Amino acid sequence: MSIETSTPAASRARTGTGQASAGVIERVPGPAERDAKAYRRRGQLSDNLLRWGTPILVLVLWQLFAMAKILDPQFWPSPGAVAQSLVENVSSGYLIDQLQVSMLRFFAGWGAGALFGLVLGAVLGTFRPARMAIEPLVSAVFTVPKLALFPLMLLLFGLGEMPKIILIALTVFVVVTISTATAIVAIPEGMKEPLRSAHATRWQTFRHLTFPMVLPEIFVSLRITTGMGVLVLVAVEMVQGASGLGYVIWSSWQVYDVERMYVGIITMSLAGVALQYLVMWVGRLVMPWRTAGKRTA
């Protein structure tokens, strides 16, 4: 997962400084300056090799160890066997169906949680009395392991989709609320003064300052909550019901289909990566000022 989103290796200046002769320090063009294009290309090549090479290397080693019977295929089937199971499960349509069910649950829960979190976070960040009254409550809910509430959810909402979606939403909601409120409270007074002196209303202040200013923090929390949401999703699917990727993984274990178990795990993790990239991509789209005018070398 790329933490560093926009700087290729080329921008990390390698110094051209060197001791030319005794008592003289030279500042001269380094490799990055002498041939900027080649340097950038080398940087990108190295980035890509590391990015794609590492997982490939892991898979190759895994395959080799499996073939050499160093790994017990009962627990560690070879990547080839897993790939075969993947093809079977995709072509039968089973995996796609389960992925779709899981993603629908995820998006319903995550979306609702994020939306309510944004609203409550904005309210808490803006109105001090609300913060005083509700923040302790939010903190308390934050500490409760959400999975512990699942039986209660089942009791309240029955056996359908609702309890699963609500549990994911709750997980996401609390984190987004806290992030948003904290970010709003942290806005320096000096940033608000141009709007105050222009007699902006609360809504205008929110629109012109608060919202854009806290967007970066909101997107960090959105990215983090994709992981938390997936965790809760898989857990509840394992515990209850007969659909979704969590169920695929769990039922594979029960019938001792180890290959399919891996297929479930890998699909889930790829979906998680895709979700995070989606969040980051949307973040770049809605915050053009963050990447504008960045020097690339």
Next chain:
Amino acid sequence: MNAKIDAKDVRRNFTTKSGEVEALGPFTMQIEEGEFVCIVGPSGCGKSTMLRVVGGLLNPSSGSVRIRHDGPESQAVSIVFQDYSIYAWKTVEANIRLGLDIAKVPREEANERVERWLRRMGLWDFRKAYPQTLSGGMRQRVSLARALVVEPDILLMDEPFAALDAQMRAVMQEELLAICQAEKRTVLFVTHSLDEAILLADRVFVMSARPGRLLAGYDVPFERPRTPDLRGTEQFAHLENEIWTLLRNEVNRDLTNVAADGRSKKLEAIS
């Protein structure tokens, strides 16, 4: 080579999303040992870029800078930045100590040097304070002390007083004059204030609009030790006027360039 700093045809380009931008050069200059040189120029002309190249923070795209220096490289140059760049989580004392800690100067010697600069800068009573609690002038003093405590061969200053109010700036200029007169040190000082440049420098280099080249160098004829009273003399005003006449053209040229840039961008967007 005899010059302390010998810069030859230094250029620097930057790659932005809209393409390659020439920020500097070709820029050529020589600075002698013990000289105080100020670089002035229109905003965006690359004067800070030049300073960063000399300081080794940025490589030149082409050309070279040769610095004559004996001894460890850590003592060759110190830089004072415009925005202080002092660390909020370190006390005044710890901030000043930074360079010494990194150079692994023995504790006793470091203590002694830090104390000397704390007293000299009038920071002794604030040595345990965090930067957040200090005024801008105080913070810039910390930054100056942090640069000087390593006793660098060359002091590079990037518009160090630009963020200070006029009175504080005057006080800091006076202090810098006193420090430089007490111990001769090679100083390269970037500023946009002609008045500041003439008061402090032995020579003033004027840069052209972007990409900055050396337009002219002026010898500042005033004897040291100097005091800020110089500002009242006719000679001072005359020199300031002379430099400003040259610089004004460049500032205007820069403004037209910006306007032209804007136009061509719009044209690109249309076509």
